[in-house]
Every structure is written in C-alpha cells, then in structure tokens.
C-alpha cells in the first residue's frame with residue numbers, strides 16, 4: 001500500500017533496540033508475565049529468531065556490529081566507554097560502511113532517536129543526540145543522559161509526518177530497559193510492590209547507589225518488578241508506534257525490527273543487574289523482524305547480530321560491501337543451517353572472550369587467567385564449570401578460541417598502543433566498576449557476600465586488587 005509518506009517501492013524500516021532486554025522476559029519467548037503484549041502480537045506476524053546472539057556484552061561494540069555486519073575485532077570498536085578519537089578515526093578510514101549510510105545512498109531518509117553520537121551518528125539525516133535530555137542517576141551512581149521511550153516516540157511521529165515521499169529508516173534506541181529500570185511507577189506496580197524511593201530522592205549518587213545495592217541484595221524481587229515494568233513501558237511505546245503506522249496507512253509497507261544489543265544478568269551468576277560477562281543471559285537476545293510479504297515463522301539456526309545487515313539488505317534488494325555476517329533465508333531455515341554453527345563473543349574492552357556451539361560454551365578471562373567451560377546440553381544455565389573434566393574437550397575448545405585470543409591481543413595493541421601499563425590501567429578502570437561494586441558490598445555486608453559469591457568471583461576480585469596495587473591506584 002502506498003502513502004504520501006512513502007510513495008517508493010522500497011519499504012520503510014523501523015529498527016527498535018531495547019537496551020539490555022533479555023529474551024526470556026518477553027512473552028513471545030515464553031515468559032509467563034504479561035511484559036510484552038504488543039511485541040508478542042507483532043511476533044505473530046514476524047520472523048522470530050529462536051537462537052539469536054549478540055557479539056558481545058556492551059552497547060557501542062554490539063551496535064557497531066549490528067550496523068556494519070562486522071564482528072567487534074574487525075571493526076575494532078571494543079570499548080563502550082572511553083573510546084578514543086584515534087579508534088573512531090581508524091573506523092572512519094577503514095572503509096566499513098554503516099547501515100544508515102548504505103540506506104541513505106539508496107534513497108532513504110534516515111533518522112535516529114538515540115544519544116550515543118560520535119561514529120554512531122554516521123549516515124543520519126536527523127540524529128536526536130545529547131544536549132536536551134534529562135540526566136538521571138544510573139547504577140553505580142553514574143549520571144546518564146536519557147530520553148525516555150515516550151519522548152523518542154513523540155519525536156519519531158513528528159519526523160515521519162514530515163517525510164517527503166521517500167522511504168525512511170528510523171532507529172529508536174530505548175534505554176528504559178537498561179538499569180536503573182525506572183519507568184513510570186504504574187508500569188512497575190503491574191509486576192510487584194513499589195515502595196522504593198525515587199531515584200532522584202537521594203542526596204548524592206553514592207547514597208543512591210548504596211540504597212540500590214541494599215535493595216537488590218535484600219529484595220531482588222522488587223528489582224525484577226522494575227525490570228519487567230521497564231520492558232512493559234517500552235512495549236507500550238511499541239504499541240503506540242504500531243497504532244500510528246496503521247493510522248497513517250504505512251504499517252503494511254514497513255519492516256519492523258525489535259531486538260536488544262545484549263541481554264542482562266538479573267541475579268544470575270552472582271552478577272546483579274548488569275551485563276557483565278558472556279553467559280547466555282547476556283549474549284542471547286530477542287530478534288524479531290516483520291517483513292512485508294514474508295510469512296511469520298521461527299528461525300532455529302544460530303543467527304548473530306552481524307547477520308542482520310546482509311539479511312535485511314538482501315530482502316530489500318540493496319547491494320552492500322562484503323561483510324562477515326551471512327544472508328539468512330527467512331522462508332526456508334534449512335538453507336541457514338550451515339551459516340553459523342559456531343559463535344564467538346568479545347566482552348567490553350575485550351576483557352573476556354568466549355566460544356559457543358550447540359553443545360559447549362568456553363569463556364576465557366585473560367588477565368586473571370580464568371577459564372570456564374559449560375556443557376550446554378546438560379547445564380543450559382551455565383552453572384557447573386567443567387574445566388578439567390575431559391582434557392580432550394578442554395583442548396578442542398582452547399583451539400577454537402586460540403585465533404580469537406591472538407586477534408584480541410592485536411586489536412588491543414592497536415587500540416592502546418604497546419604501553420602495557422596504559423593497557424592494564426584502562427582495562428582495570430573499566431572492569432573496576434564491577435569490582436568497586438563488589439568491594440562496596442564486601443565492606444558493608446561481609447557475611448552475606450561470603451554466602452553469595454563463589455571462589456571464582458573472589459579470584460577475580462583478588463586479581464584486580466593486585467593490579468590496583470601495581471598501578472598505584
């Protein structure tokens with residue numbers, strides 16, 4: 001159906017990213033609570049990827065992979081925070097094209113409602129960046145700028161109404177699902193009690209962070225309700241987008257993608273409300289694509305964020321440079337089986353790397369030298385580390401990741417230079433977020449922490465403590 005808002009043959013594309021949204025908290029992926037009625041309804045008309053994975057655990061690296069079709073070690077943007085200009089310059093000179101640039105060259109109006117900025121701004125006619133948004137206090141007491149999803153949707157509608165007949169590409173980045181999970185309280189109340197003080201009521205960020213930590217160690221259920229409420233708030237906004245598209249008669253000719261850049265640990269693996277580490281809680285993501293004239297189906301083959309760009313562009317008939325991602329056939333999943341039997345992941349700052357196939361996950365943390373192997377067939381929640389149980393399995397998995405570890409070293413040298421001290425200092429400073437969190441907890445709640453954390457976590461804490469001593473921090 002053609003409308004004056006898009007009189008081209010090409011469909012509009014709306015890419016909605018729910019930051020840190022876990023796949024298993026959505027109804028269409030089996031969650032029992034009603035967090036996502038609008039997404040579930042959309043999923044019924046869409047291609048739903050059962051086995052979609054991120055490439056890492058932090059926003060900037062993952063999003064760069066989604067929009068470039070290249071893995072983290074190839075595009076080289078390994079850090080979420082602290083990215084230096086030289087890295088951005090290197091990416092800009094690399095010839096790697098980002099999805100909005102390709103779409104713009106092919107006649108699309110491009111718009112983004114996000115605040116990451118810098119290289120993530122490339123290719124947009126309109127980019128709603130930093131500047132006018134309210135700063136809110138997030139986890140660890142860090143102030144973060146937010147536009148809430150309702151604000152983004154309002155701006156999105158306005159921009160679409162100004163569209164001049166060309167197809168449009170809109171990127172909506174909803175941060176509401178990211179900690180500290182603070183949607184309007186009525187959304188939280190649907191899922192549990194709400195008597196936690198407002199995030200702005202604390203005197204200082206530290207005071208707020210301390211209260212938050214107290215809450216999550218004492219009453220995780222309340223934080224779960226906040227997380228579910230956040231997803232429900234984002235879902236409500238997706239419902240608003242769909243209503244608007246239908247009213248303007250452009251729904252039928254619009255591709256809609258709903259996904260997450262990475263998942264989230266709630267209390268899994270002793271990691272509280274953060275996307276640290278590379279367990280499936282963090283790397284398994286929802287991925288839903290509604291494409292005009294493609295029947296709804298479930299794709300079971302492994303699909304990774306890098307596969308999105310070639311798949312999308314393949315379906316709308318736009319050529320792109322060669323990328324690591326593969327084209328997926330959305331009408332015959334048998335054709336995809338050989339595409340991606342093995343996956344690898346790179347954590348923020350390349351602080352950890354991991355390999356996964358259908359049977360095993362191997363995670364390697366190079367500084368403390370920690371290895372973890374999980375037998376996913378018998379232990380899908382990755383609770384029992386089996387390193388050392390079968391030497392053949394260990395060595396096969398080490399071989400699988402060997403090349404990635406070498407490449408990681410090279411990329412880190414490129415990013416930080418060969419100055420080991422700077423390298424370690426940066427690594428430490430990024431990782432220390434988790435450590436200071438643990439340390440703060442240790443200080444206040446020694447006994448509880450002892451019960452809560454296993455020897456693996458202590459080993460990591462101690463390794464970083466040693467580094468801190470070495471660096472004089």
Ligand SMILES: [Zn+2]
Nearest residue numbers: 019020059261
């Ligand atoms: Zn993120």
